[in-house]
Amino acid sequence: MATIALIWELGSDYGHIGRFLPIALELKARGHRPVMILRDISRADEMLGLHGIEYLQAPLWLPPVQGLPPPINFTESLFLFGFLQPGGLLSVLRAWRALLALLKPDLLIFDHAPTALLASRGLGLPRLVTGNSFAVPPRRTPLPLYEWWNPKAGAPQRELDCEERLLRNANHALSALGAPPMTCVADLYDVDVTHITGAPELDVYGPRDAACYVGAINALDQGVEPRWPAGPARRVFAYLKPRYMHFDAVLTALARLDASVLVFAPGLARQNMLRLQAANLAFSTEPLRMRSVREQVEMAVCHAGGMVDVMLQAGRPVFLLPMQMEQTMTSRRVEEVGCGLFHIAQQGPKELEKGLKRVFGTPAYAERALAYQQRNANFTQAFAMERMIGGCEALLANAAR
Helix, strand or coil, rough: CCCEEECCCCCCCCCHHHHHHHHHHHHHHCCCCEEECCCCCCCHHHCCCCCCCCCEEECCCCCCCCCCCCCCEEEHHHHHHCCHHHCHHHHHHHHHHHHHHHHCCCEEEEECEEEEEEEHCCCCCCEEECCCCCHHCCCCCCCCCCCCCCCCCCHHHHHHHHHHHHHHHHHHHHHCCCCCCCCHHHHHHHHCCEEEECCHHHHCCCCCHHEEECCCCCCCCHHHHCCCCCCCEEEEEEEEECCCHHHHHHHHHHCCCEEEEEECCCCCCCCCHHCEEEEEEEEEECEEHHHHHHHHHHHHHCCCCCHHHHCCCCCCCCCEEEHHHHHHHHHHEEEEECEEEEEEHHHCCHHHHHHHHHHHHHHHHEEEEHHHHHHCCCCCCCHHHHHHHHHHHHHHHHHCC
16 A cells, blocks of 8 residues: 655645545545645545545645736746745745655655645655646746737746746755755756646646646546526526626626526625525535536636636636636636637626626537537547556656665
8 A cells, every 4th residue: 555645735725635535435445545745735535535545744835925927937926835945935934844754655656736836846755746737837937827828928037036046046955855956947846747637728828748647637526516596497507706806797797687696605704695695506415426416507707717627628618707826827728729818807797797798699619619618529528547546556657666
């Protein structure tokens, strides 16, 4: 039996746990011991306890970093998570190494966990990086820009200066640990195996080596069956964050559609549910079984996270409400392939309702979503799981020789 650490460090909400869960269950079924090391354990027992999956709290950089401009690439984003301060970074690396020494894993799987990746350099453990395309930046120097669509986004000297500064800080910490240095920031992702859980068309940085892609992995069968409000035959699902600045406006616009609408908005107060519900719009207080939801809907509304893959795998168009850079990058790729539209929050509620009605009322979006599904039919979850588990077992076998 091998102990396998599945590590998530950056990002919010629970898509990373949902991606890890099918992998952990299959590893457990094969006699291994999967242990998740998680950024956020607040819902871990709810999601993992029933399955007997062990979990631990990840060492994290907590102090807010002030005074930096908005990041233009992933290198600059790393400055927000400890890479700006060599002494603090070393502290987090030592904590990671102490945790791994206690756990004694035989294999490390990383999903958006750059500090853990840095800490694991030189330990001699097999390493697999996975996650969506944003979490696995291409190995270029400097790392690619976020806003590829903006001709004014580039700042060559700034990019080089940030590359050199991060490299200097990281190598200072690595030297203190007796670990091998990096020659560029992209060396952070120099691992044994890389599996991007997505398809090339939606890679936020643009397509790369086809062998990297395995297709999306999600916990499709967790949660309760959907209960739709009575009313129109057409159905729309919305996964929304109550903190979204136009939250009330989205709900109002959804209620105006000639559709039966089901909303999952985790953390929404009951009094607000009662205030916003309508004859054709209901809320679920529990996570839903997404395999059933996507089979029963004609479109979905979300913030451009993992729900995009869930819906497009089933050929369902989406209307997207990005709240941060990764979601904006994904939204632009979705719009490029014609499977939906996105709304920038700064545009205001009126434009939001126009975009929502356009996706809902224009058959071409559904047609292009079905075409996307057909083009990417090989990227099934079964294929992704086969590649993922096969990669894990091959690494374990090589380590045992």
